[in-house]
Amino acid sequence: MYYRLTRDMRKFTSPEDLMGNLFEGSPEISIPKAINWIRSIDEGKFLRQGKEISPKNNPVLICVGDVVSQALLSHPELCSFVKYCFIDGETQRGGDIKIPSLSEFKYISFLNPRGMIAEDIFAFIRKTISNSNQYIIKINGEEDLLVVPAVLETSNCFIFYGQPPLTDLGTNIPSGCVGIFNDDVVKAHFQEIFDQMEPIEKI
Template sequence: MSTILAKLPIEMREDLKAPLGPIYTDTDELLAEAGDPIVAVGDIVTYHLLEADRRPDIAIVDGKTKRERVEREVLDAIDGFDDRIDVVNPQSTITDDLLEALASAVGRSASTVIVVDGEEDLAAIPAVLAVPEGGSIVYGQPDEGMVLVSISDETRARCRDLLERMESDYERIAEILAP
């Protein structure tokens, strides 16, 4: 049974609309700027990276885009990872299940897809804390493109602040994601 460690309060939704990095519409341009490892959050972002011949080291997907099921070709493309971890993560939350899968996947040499039963929308925030410096998180900005987050002290501080302001058990989150 997964435990919710962070819940997004309604009053914080506006805070998450500002992207954590630059927005790209061209996948090749994004990949030219991306570090290693790459974590993709979202089915469509993962699909675009795969179409550009770059399998993300970690992909976090939920089979949906804008709360609708993704097309079969997207699901089929996402099926080719070395490892798969299934987790439960309800809408507008971050669970220990998701965080433990993320922490586990970061330490693997095999490409890993984390398949979320629920919603993966907030996963980019803890991913910034879990991925080593030099890595990148890529997530979708609805109707705009793909956001590239380069891991730095600044992006980590911003994500730590977001998590601490949520209804969260930040100490437990940090404990799970600690290298």
């Protein structure tokens, strides 16, 4: 089973769809901002229940995209908190992205066609989120939409994905990195997005 965007759907093309903090700029600029956000002791702007979350409290980090995966896997302090990295070996920013080879991570792959989400991804996250393993998941196809199962199948995790510049449909979103903390409000928003997707049996 696969789920795909319908013609009437947009793919995170308005500030409201982001449901997180947009850290603008190139990876050299945006990723340090995202890291500082994780480590911040002032969580009131993104935690709606006042719960303190910081690296000392063992946060769970999920990366969707090659650029953010490379950055967090290369960070000596935060790498140990990364649970999943979804990568496809490509980036809209251009240039070579080299994902570190890390012995403590398990490497697996999934087929996930462009503009779709494979049901297997939901099942994989659901099955593995509670174990102690860390995963680098190579996607054959495109990983862009996998922020949806990452949000829906986990709770109270930091989820990061790369944001290309968007200027269509009357909106203007600069490029950068988006950081989400998936509390119940964020999960409900993404559930609304997912409910609009069209299930198909075959591709």
